[in-house]
Amino acid sequence: xxxxxxDAQGRFVRAALELFAEHGFEATTVAEIAARAGLTxxxxxxxxxxxxxxxxxxxxxxxDALVSGIREAPADAAPVDAVAAALVSVxxxxxxxxxxxxxxxxxxxxxxxxxxxxxxxxxxxxxxAMAQALRDRGVAEPTASLAAELGMxxxxxxxxxxxxxxxxxxxxxxxxxxxxxxxxxxx
Amino acid sequence: xxxxxxDAQGRFVRAALELFAEHGFEATTVAEIAARAGLTxxxxxxxxxxxxxxxxxxxxxxxDALVSGIREAPADAAPVDAVAAALVSVxxxxxxxxxxxxxxxxxxxxxxxxxxxxxxxxxxxxxxAMAQALRDRGVAEPTASLAAELGMxxxxxxxxxxxxxxxxxxxxxxxxxxxxxxxxxxx
DNA sequence: GTCTATAGTGCGATAGAC
DNA sequence: GTCTATCGCACTATAGAC
Numbered sequence: 561x562x563x564x565x566x567d568a569q570g571r572f573v574r575a576a577l578e579l580f581a582e583h584g585f586e587a588t589t590v591a592e593i594a595a596r597a598g599l600t601x602x603x604x605x606x607x608x609x610x611x612x613x614x615x616x617x618x619x620x621x622x623x624d625a626l627v628s629g630i631r632e633a634p635a636d637a638a639p640v641d642a643v644a645a646a647l648v649s650v651x652x653x654x655x656x657x658x659x660x661x662x663x664x665x666x667x668x669x670x671x672x673x674x675x676x677x678x679x680x681x682x683x684x685x686x687x688x689a690m691a692q693a694l695r696d697r698g699v700a701e702p703t704a705s706l707a708a709e710l711g712m713x714x715x716x717x718x719x720x721x722x723x724x725x726x727x728x729x730x731x732x733x734x735x736x737x738x739x740x741x742x743x744x745x746x747x
Numbered sequence: 748x749x750x751x752x753x754d755a756q757g758r759f760v761r762a763a764l765e766l767f768a769e770h771g772f773e774a775t776t777v778a779e780i781a782a783r784a785g786l787t788x789x790x791x792x793x794x795x796x797x798x799x800x801x802x803x804x805x806x807x808x809x810x811d812a813l814v815s816g817i818r819e820a821p822a823d824a825a826p827v828d829a830v831a832a833a834l835v836s837v838x839x840x841x842x843x844x845x846x847x848x849x850x851x852x853x854x855x856x857x858x859x860x861x862x863x864x865x866x867x868x869x870x871x872x873x874x875x876a877m878a879q880a881l882r883d884r885g886v887a888e889p890t891a892s893l894a895a896e897l898g899m900x901x902x903x904x905x906x907x908x909x910x911x912x913x914x915x916x917x918x919x920x921x922x923x924x925x926x927x928x929x930x931x932x933x934x
Numbered sequence: 935g936t937c938t939a940t941a942g943t944g945c946g947a948t949a950g951a952c
Numbered sequence: 953g954t955c956t957a958t959c960g961c962a963c964t965a966t967a968g969a970c
Contacts, residue, residue: 589965602935605967640933673868680867681860702925705904706932713896717889738889745893746827746933751950751957776940790958792942 569607569617571597576614577664585612585672612678615665623686625649626711630693639699643711644739646690650715651732659727666723687712714739756794756804758784763801764851772798772859799865802852810873812837813898817880826886830898831926833877837902838919846914853910874899901926 565571575596579588590611594601608614629649633642654662669675687708694704718734752758762783766775777798781788795801816836820829841849856862877895886894905921 590967591965600935601966610967611965676871677864677868680871681864684863684867702904702928703932706900706929709900709904710929710933713893713900717892717896741889742893742897743933745890746897746930755957777942778940787959788941789960793958796942798941 565598568597568599568603572599572604572607572614573617577668580615580668580672581664585668585675612675615668615675616678616682619682621653622650622682623689625653626686626690627693630690630697635697639694639703639707640710640739640743642694642697642699643690643707644736646693647711647715647718647735647739648732651730651735654722654731656727656730659722662719663723663727666719683712683716710742711739714742717742752785755784755786755790759786759791759794759801760804764855767802767855767859768851772855772862799862802855802862803865803869806869808840809837809869810876812840813873813877814880817877817884820884822884826881826890826894827897827926827930829881829884829886830877830894831923833880834898834902834905834922834926835919838917838922841909841918843914843917846909849906850910850914853906870899870903897929898926901929904929 572593576588576593579592579596582588590604591601593614594604597604604614608617626646626649629646630642632649633645637645669679687705690708690711691705694707695701699707714735715738718731718738721734721738722729722731759780763775763780766779766783769775777791778788780801781791784791791801795804813833813836816833817829819836820832824832856866874892874895877898878892881891881894882888901922902925905918905925908921908925909916909918
C-alpha cells in the first residue's frame with residue numbers, strides 16, 4: 561500500500577459533490593476539495609482543467625452512447641428515429657442505481673449558473689457529435705443538425721424530470737415520452 | 748484626463764471586441780481592455796461581473812423582444828405560431844446595419860469555448876422567459892417549455908447562418924425558414 | 935512542487951456633476 | 953452641500969508556467 565490510494569478521480573468527485581452541497585460551489589475552494597480527497601491542489605488540476613470540470617468527469621461516455629446509438633439504428637430509420645434510438649442508448653447508461661447520484665449532481669449544477677453553463681456546453685458538444693453521426697449515415701444538412709438538436713432538447717427535459725422525481729420511472733421512458741411531446745408540439 | 752467621458756460601456760465593448768479579435772479572449776487581460784477604453788480595471792468590474800460578460804452587454808433587449816413578441820401574438824395563435832411571432836420580433840432588433848458587428852462578435856464567441864458557454868446560458872435564460880410568457884397566455888406545460896425550446900433552436904441556427912453569411916438575407920427570413928425546417932424534421 | 939499572473943472582491947478615497 | 957462614477961489599494965483563489 562503505497563502512497564497512492566486508488567481511484568483519485570472518484571475521490572475528487574465525491575469530495576467536490578459533498579462540499580458543493582454543504583457550502584455551495586463558489587464558497588468551496590479547490591484546496592478544500594483536495595484536502596477531503598486526501599490529495600493536493602496541484603493533483604486536482606492535473607486531472608481537471610478547471611474547478612467546474614470535476615462534476616463532468618466521465619461524460620465522454622455520454623456522447624459516445626449517443627453516437628453508437630445512432631450507428632446501430634436500422635439503416636432505413638428516419639433521422640428522428642435514429643435519434644430516438646440514441647436516447648434509448650443513453651438511457652441504458654443510467655439505471656435506477658445511478659438515480660441518487662445523478663440527482664445530487666443535478667442539484668449542484670442547478671444551484672450554480674457557472675456549472676449550468678458548463679453543462680450546456682457539454683450537451684452542445686454531444687449534439688454536434690450526434691449530428692456528425694447522422695451525416696455519416698448519409699443524412700443531409702440541415703436535417704442532421706436539426707434532428708440532433710431535437711434529441712438534445714428531449715434529453716435535457718427528460719433528464720431534468722428524472723432527477724427531479726423519485727426515480728420510479730426510467731430515464732429511457734422519460735426520454736421517449738419527451739421526444740414524442742416535442743414532436744407533437746412542433747406539429 | 749476625461750474621467751467623465753460618456754458611454755463607458757460602449758467603449759469597453761468596442762475595446763474588448765477589438766482586442767479579442769487581435770489576440771484572442773484568453774490572451775487579452777482586463778487591464779488591456781480598460782486601458783484601451785480609457786478607464787481602469789476596477790471600473791470594468793463595476794459594469795461587468797466577469798471578463799466574458801462584456802460581450803453580452805445589453806442583451807436583455809433580446810429576451811425582452813421575445814417576450815413582447817409572444818404577448819403581442821394573436822390570442823388564438825397556436826404556441827408554435829406565437830413563438831414564430833417572437834422570432835420575427837427579435838429579427839427586427841437586427842437590421843442589416845448590425846450585421847457587421849454581430850458577425851465580429853459571433854466570430855469571437857465561436858473562437859472561445861468559455862464565451863460559447865456563456866452564450867448558451869444566456870439563450871437558455873431567454874428560452875425560460877419565452878416559456879413563462881407562453882404560460883401567461885394560458886399555454887400548459889410541457890407544451891410551453893417545449894415550444895420555447897423549439898424557438899431557441901431555430902433562433903440559434905438562424906443566427907449562426909446570418910453571421911456566417913454576407914447579410915444578403917435578413918435574420919427574420921432565416922429564422923422563419925429555420926423554424927419551418929425544424930418542424931419538418933420533427934414530423 | 936514552487937512561483938506567478940490574472941480574475942475578481944471589499945472598502946474607502948476622490949473627482950466631477952448637480 | 954449631495955450624489956455617483958471612477959479610481960487605488962489590499963486581498964484571495966484560480967490556473968498555468970517554470
